[in-house]
Amino acid sequence: MYLSQARATDPSRDTTPGPHATPATRGDTTKSKVPATVVTLGLVSLLTDASAEMVTAILPMYLMYGLGIGYLQLGALDSLHTGATALFRIGGGYAADRFGHSKAVATCGYALSALTKLALPAVGSAPAVGALVAADRIGKGIRTAPRDALITSAVPAADLGRAFGVHRALDTCGALLGPLIAFAVLLAVPGDYDTAFQVSFCLAAAGVVAIVAFVRRGPLLTPRERGLGLRERLASLRTPAIRRCTLAAALLGLLTVGDMSFYIGLQRRLDLPAETLPLLPIGTALVFMTAAVPVGVLADRIGRWPLFLCGHLTALAAYLFLWLAPFTGWPATALTLLLYGLFYAATDGVLMAHIAPLLPQETRTTGLAVVQTAQSLARAAGALAFGTAAALGGLTTAFAVFGCAFMAAVAAARLIHRPGKDT
Numbered sequence: 001m002y003l004s005q006a007r008a009t010d011p012s013r014d015t016t017p018g019p020h021a022t023p024a025t026r027g028d029t030t031k032s033k034v035p036a037t038v039v040t041l042g043l044v045s046l047l048t049d050a051s052a053e054m055v056t057a058i059l060p061m062y063l064m065y066g067l068g069i070g071y072l073q074l075g076a077l078d079s080l081h082t083g084a085t086a087l088f089r090i091g092g093g094y095a096a097d098r099f100g101h102s103k104a105v106a107t108c109g110y111a112l113s114a115l116t117k118l119a120l121p122a123v124g125s126a127p128a129v130g131a132l133v134a135a136d137r138i139g140k141g142i143r144t145a146p147r148d149a150l151i152t153s154a155v156p157a158a159d160l161g162r163a164f165g166v167h168r169a170l171d172t173c174g175a176l177l178g179p180l181i182a183f184a185v186l187l188a189v190p191g192d193y194d195t196a197f198q199v200s201f202c203l204a205a206a207g208v209v210a211i212v213a214f215v216r217r218g219p220l221l222t223p224r225e226r227g228l229g230l231r232e233r234l235a236s237l238r239t240p241a242i243r244r245c246t247l248a249a250a251l252l253g254l255l256t257v258g259d260m261s262f263y264i265g266l267q268r269r270l271d272l273p274a275e276t277l278p279l280l281p282i283g284t285a286l287v288f289m290t291a292a293v294p295v296g297v298l299a300d301r302i303g304r305w306p307l308f309l310c311g312h313l314t315a316l317a318a319y320l321f322l323w324l325a326p327f328t329g330w331p332a333t334a335l336t337l338l339l340y341g342l343f344y345a346a347t348d349g350v351l352m353a354h355i356a357p358l359l360p361q362e363t364r365t366t367g368l369a370v371v372q373t374a375q376s377l378a379r380a381a382g383a384l385a386f387g388t389a390a391a392l393g394g395l396t397t398a399f400a401v402f403g404c405a406f407m408a409a410v411a412a413a414r415l416i417h418r419p420g421k422d423t
Helices: 036-055 059-066 071-083 088-099 101-120 128-156 158-189 192-212 230-236 241-252 259-269 275-304 303-322 329-346 348-358 362-414
Strands: none
Touching: 036 101, 036 128, 036 158, 036 259, 059 071, 088 101, 088 128, 088 275, 088 362, 101 128, 101 192, 128 158, 128 348, 128 362, 158 192, 158 275, 158 329, 230 241, 230 362, 241 362, 259 275, 259 303, 259 329, 259 362, 275 303, 275 329, 303 329, 303 348, 303 362, 348 362
């Protein structure tokens, strides 16, 4: 599963300590700094997410209260938004491994997302806007695995939790700033959405410039490694540990409520004014941003998979709270958003930090993409299932069903994948 002896003894390879270096070769990691590559990629994600969230901040409110769509339609859109990147993740991961250039593939993904913002002012129909949003999600799908592979190659394995925590904290800071920037722009020039789109493009373009100018490319692969076909790369990933991890992550994703449905459910179950809906993701982002680094450090110390499962328990607590709703109003909202933010902090980067060291370097980007794709497709199906349950039985029933099923899924995931059992 790890790098072969031939790779280890190849004098042409870069000898910089990597994820599989021993303590003797990489020094005391407890005092090591987060590499500049990780911080720069975090800033790139901050700019790109701020750009994206400027456009999408009011989407749930517009859909539910502007267009008057129902829970089923919202679940379908939530599913599309979540799953649109899925298949392109594998394409991006394979391209990065095939050409041996994760940075170039990631840059293409960021550039595609930036161009969609530039085109938004030029379109005037809902289908055209939908096509641009889909293109933006395709760009996200292409760049995600190569970006995470760049982070992995820049950091010793013992520090991956912290490194992904730093990246996700900066990424989430962008998600937090996006709606605030959009609000400030529209406050300065009321009703001028074209200006907001132009500011969004400038932020995304700055992210592209940053990755091109300041991020170093990952380790070089040999011609033999680059020449592996997709089937060969996928075959090399069929180890028990990777299969079990992917299955467990997908099972948990299948019982995860989509974000748009979750915030609509929170607003309605806790009796909040409809106009507060765009503010709810900001609360989650604040918790995520604050907790991502300490949670990542904790994952490095106590184990990433146990913490990943504990993160899902916080989501379970949020679902059960919205089912029972023992009290409402802003105190209940703060508690629910705290739980939901901790869920993201303990699962997003932690899963990548757990799976990356299990993957051989020549197929690492493809492997990360496979896990991400399985999780994304499962979450897309879960979003659609929750919307269907809410349409048929109401929000209370939907949260009850998902809460109980989610509890069983966490227990099953613990049994399916036990780190150390197969590695």
